[in-house]
Amino acid sequence: MEISHLAYVLLFLFAAVVLYVQRRRASPSRTANCPHPNPVLGNTVEFIRNRGRFFDWYADMLRASPSSTIEAWGALGASHAVTTADPAAVDHLLRASFANYNRSAQFRAAQSDLIGDGLFGADGRLWSLQRKLASYAFSSRSLRRFTEDVLAVHLGRRFLPFLDAAAGSGEAVDLQEALRRFAFDNICHVAFGVESSTLLEWGDPRHQALFAAFDTAVEISFMRTLKAPTPVRKLTKLLNIGQSRRLREAVGVIDDHAMSVIEAKGVSQRNSRDEGDPDLLSRFMAAMDEEDGGGELAAMFPTPEAKRRFLRDVVVSFVLAGKDTTTSALTWFFWLLAANPRCEQRVHDEVSRSPDGNVKGMHYLHAAITEAMRLYPPVPFNGRIAVADDVLPDGTVVRAGWFANYSAYAMGRMEKLWGENFMEFAPERWLGDSGEFAPVDAARYPVFHAGPRACLGKEMAYMQMKTVASAVLRRFRLNVVAPAASMESPPAYEMTGTMKIKGGLQVQLRMSDANKSSFATSASGQEVD
Numbered sequence: 001m002e003i004s005h006l007a008y009v010l011l012f013l014f015a016a017v018v019l020y021v022q023r024r025r026a027s028p029s030r031t032a033n034c035p036h037p038n039p040v041l042g043n044t045v046e047f048i049r050n051r052g053r054f055f056d057w058y059a060d061m062l063r064a065s066p067s068s069t070i071e072a073w074g075a076l077g078a079s080h081a082v083t084t085a086d087p088a089a090v091d092h093l094l095r096a097s098f099a100n101y102n103r104s105a106q107f108r109a110a111q112s113d114l115i116g117d118g119l120f121g122a123d124g125r126l127w128s129l130q131r132k133l134a135s136y137a138f139s140s141r142s143l144r145r146f147t148e149d150v151l152a153v154h155l156g157r158r159f160l161p162f163l164d165a166a167a168g169s170g171e172a173v174d175l176q177e178a179l180r181r182f183a184f185d186n187i188c189h190v191a192f193g194v195e196s197s198t199l200l201e202w203g204d205p206r207h208q209a210l211f212a213a214f215d216t217a218v219e220i221s222f223m224r225t226l227k228a229p230t231p232v233r234k235l236t237k238l239l240n241i242g243q244s245r246r247l248r249e250a251v252g253v254i255d256d257h258a259m260s261v262i263e264a265k266g267v268s269q270r271n272s273r274d275e276g277d278p279d280l281l282s283r284f285m286a287a288m289d290e291e292d293g294g295g296e297l298a299a300m301f302p303t304p305e306a307k308r309r310f311l312r313d314v315v316v317s318f319v320l321a322g323k324d325t326t327t328s329a330l331t332w333f334f335w336l337l338a339a340n341p342r343c344e345q346r347v348h349d350e351v352s353r354s355p356d357g358n359v360k361g362m363h364y365l366h367a368a369i370t371e372a373m374r375l376y377p378p379v380p381f382n383g384r385i386a387v388a389d390d391v392l393p394d395g396t397v398v399r400a401g402w403f404a405n406y407s408a409y410a411m412g413r414m415e416k417l418w419g420e421n422f423m424e425f426a427p428e429r430w431l432g433d434s435g436e437f438a439p440v441d442a443a444r445y446p447v448f449h450a451g452p453r454a455c456l457g458k459e460m461a462y463m464q465m466k467t468v469a470s471a472v473l474r475r476f477r478l479n480v481v482a483p484a485a486s487m488e489s490p491p492a493y494e495m496t497g498t499m500k501i502k503g504g505l506q507v508q509l510r511m512s513d514a515n516k517s518s519f520a521t522s523a524s525g526q527e528v529d
């Protein structure tokens, strides 16, 4: 070996030893279990190897850890992450020590192109002002308006006729994509008062471009939140190449759409004297309005351009909140029913018993949707950054600047939490002796998060999911064509922020016997279920 090569090797070994010793010294008194660490590369090699099954990789490690908490770090000791599937730790992160865990500059840097200053990426006063404003839009009055006006119209005039046509043709249809378009049209209507019909305009290339842009932007932003920013990322951004270029182009398409929503809203506000309950976007627009005196939120965005940009962030945040979450839950729900015919029959019996399709008393359906989200939570992995050093209830130390994550996906798959049959789809586990739905604490089932930042749209989401599931199952028999409906070979998922079935859910629909006679009426778009 040449002298220069030997020198490099020695230098590398020396650096590795120094780093290792430093790491040991810097380690807290009680570290969490850290599987397969490498003194120089940390868990990077395993991360790359398990990239395509990230959620299962973490679930495996968390199940194997006695405390249900693990620690992992990136190359050269960068990017420490403590991740837990322990309800006591989740309670601590999201409730008891809420103030110590926030989104951080790193999360914002990864997500800023997509969500900017919107609710999901904001911290502190910017977050609390938005949260308060948004919460009015989820009041019980708004919820009633949602079910009576928006949901009923989109279901009866668009979604069911779309499925009727698919049933009539005998062709397989991608139910995941249909649900996504339905959810998108719904959220645009209820939150922004803008009517769209991306579902019925299935082949329109503009809609396809918009959905593809959202997918690209969410996927790149999600992967960026998992890794510390590198000089390569900064360079690609500067040169507008690679992932940075793809992200910029996707965000451009999303921006155009969001701005067109804001323009349309402005025009409709100028032309109408609607005295009714304002929707979410109207509330945010009023809060930005100089003539109204502009409040604290308006002062944070001093120029007209900054205000417009912020409204764009509001639109994008709510499209993201409403578009993929219920879609994910319902897609896995329909797949799980197909893989579990006994449960499918029980849901079917319950929805068929109701004369008017009112979902309020449907406890088994509620349990089955909740159970589907236990195994496939729409937001499978979530995290914050520690502001100051802290100690979790089991004694694990979290240093300032470290990621503090919880995996809802892993938590749904812990024998400790759900018993021996934790991998089975068993809606019955959610029912009390009288057959009524029995919820558990959100720290044990953090599918909708917990604490001050818990999901504001939970009730609306359940209402939408139950109404859609009940209407579909009353009307059709579903035959899942792909992926195979078997618990032994679960479908692959996309590696992105929400749990999507890779390749979609291809189903053939057959009108159920009781509904054959109403086909003509519903296809003409008049019937509202």
Ligand code: HEM
Binding pocket: 119, 120, 131, 134, 187, 318, 321, 322, 325, 326, 329, 377, 378, 379, 382, 383, 446, 447, 448, 449, 452, 453, 454, 455, 456, 457, 458, 460, 461
């Ligand atoms: C099955 C459906 C849904 C699931 C599983 C779900 C899950 C979640 C989760 C995990 C969070 C916490 C995000 C975070 O801070 O890291 C959240 C927050 C939130 N969600 Fe949902 N969500 C669903 C549907 C919806 C819908 C339909 C809306 C309404 C458009 C909505 C609006 C919100 C809002 C406003 C927040 C609060 C953000 C904050 O205060 O920071 N969600 N949701």
